[in-house]
Amino acid sequence: MKQKVVSFLVSGRGSNFKAIAEKIIAGEINAELGILISSTKDAKALDIANGFKMESFFIDPASFASRKDHEKAMVNLLKKYNTDLIVTAGYMRVLTPFFVKEYRNKIMNIHPALLPSFPGTNAQKQAFDKGVKMTGCTTHFIDEGTDTGPIIMQAAVPVLENDTIESLSARILKEEHRIFPESVKLFCYDRLTIIGNKVLIKSLQ
Ligand code: GAR
Numbered sequence: 001m002k003q004k005v006v007s008f009l010v011s012g013r014g015s016n017f018k019a020i021a022e023k024i025i026a027g028e029i030n031a032e033l034g035i036l037i038s039s040t041k042d043a044k045a046l047d048i049a050n051g052f053k054m055e056s057f058f059i060d061p062a063s064f065a066s067r068k069d070h071e072k073a074m075v076n077l078l079k080k081y082n083t084d085l086i087v088t089a090g091y092m093r094v095l096t097p098f099f100v101k102e103y104r105n106k107i108m109n110i111h112p113a114l115l116p117s118f119p120g121t122n123a124q125k126q127a128f129d130k131g132v133k134m135t136g137c138t139t140h141f142i143d144e145g146t147d148t149g150p151i152i153m154q155a156a157v158p159v160l161e162n163d164t165i166e167s168l169s170a171r172i173l174k175e176e177h178r179i180f181p182e183s184v185k186l187f188c189y190d191r192l193t194i195i196g197n198k199v200l201i202k203s204l205q
Contacts, residue, residue, distance in 0.1 A: 004084040004188045007034030009074070009091040014045025016089040016110055019177040020184050021052055029181065031188040034081045037074055039093055055081070061093065071099040078103075085187055088142065089180070092121075097144050105150075105194055107142040108187065110180045112172050114138060114154055119147035124169045133159055135168070137176045139183040141194065150199045152192065153179040 006024065008017050017036065023029045036049040036056040049056035057077060064070040078086060088095075088109045100107065113123035115138040118130075127135035136156040143149035155175035159168055186192050191202040 001190060004031045005034040005082050006031045006085045006087060006184060006188070007078055007081060007083040008036040008045075008049075009039070009086060009088045010036060010043055010045040011039045011092040012043050012045065012090050014043065014048045014089065015173065016176055016180050017045050017087070018048050020087060020089070020181045021048075021054070023181045023185070025052065029185045029188055031085075031184070034083045035077060037077065039091065045089070067096050068098050071096055075099065075102050085184065087180075087184060094146060095142060100142060100144055105141050108152070108180075108183060109140055109142050109147070109149070110176050111138045111140065111147050112169065112176065114156065115140060115147055115151060124172060125165050128159065128163070128165050128168055131159075135159055135172065137172050137179060139179055141199070150194050150197050152183045152186070152199045152201070155179050 010017055021033060024031050024033050033054050036045060036054055038046050038058050039061055041058050046056050046058065059070065059073055061070045064073065084106065086103055086107045088107060111123060113127055114136045118126040134156050136154060138154045139152040141149040155178065157172050157175055186201060189204060191204060193200040
């Protein structure tokens with residue numbers, strides 16, 4: 001099996017990127033690190049990529065005439081580096097149908113809620129405010145909708161009575177750092193089959 005090249009789109013802190021990249025560097029995921037592209041100039045993720053001696057780029061959405069032009073610049077770079085899988089790790093922009101078509105079923109996202117509940121921004125706050133007893137996180141492939149694509153893995157996290165949004169988000173993040181690398185690993189070992197809106201998983205054990 002050919003080693004897959006995994007590239008990242010980020011906008012901020014980069015803790016999910018770090019969790020995945022560390023496993024690739026350690027050889028726990030048999031894949032090659034591609035590039036990291038940030039939509040914000042001072043994303044902490046850019047520093048982390050530097051620390052990993054990884055090629056990283058800030059591509060300023062504001063410097064393009066349209067969203068499509070911005071995405072074209074990203075696609076050109078991702079192709080130049082032979083990207084097989086794009087991981088959106090806290091990438092706070094919605095990808096247009098143009099980008100999704102270029103990399104259909106090859107863009108993986110994490111969302112901090114049990115989809116299809118609480119899509120969009122501030123998912124942890126949405127769950128907290130709604131008073132649900134259970135929330136969590138979801139990995140999924142990106143399609144044309146907002147957080148609607150085929151679901152890969154989910155982890156449930158209880159909402160405790162003394163939780164704050166911060167404490168709940170921290171417990172969800174811990175699960176994100178577990179299921180996101182695992183989902184990337186399954187992709188890199190060709191264990192995921194998408195049938196309609198379902199993802200079938202052939203276990204690694
Ligand atoms: C994560 O909690 C991720 O689930 C969320 O942003 C955070 C990024 O953290 N993503 C979304 O809300 C996407 N709709 P990180 O930069 O430390 O990985």
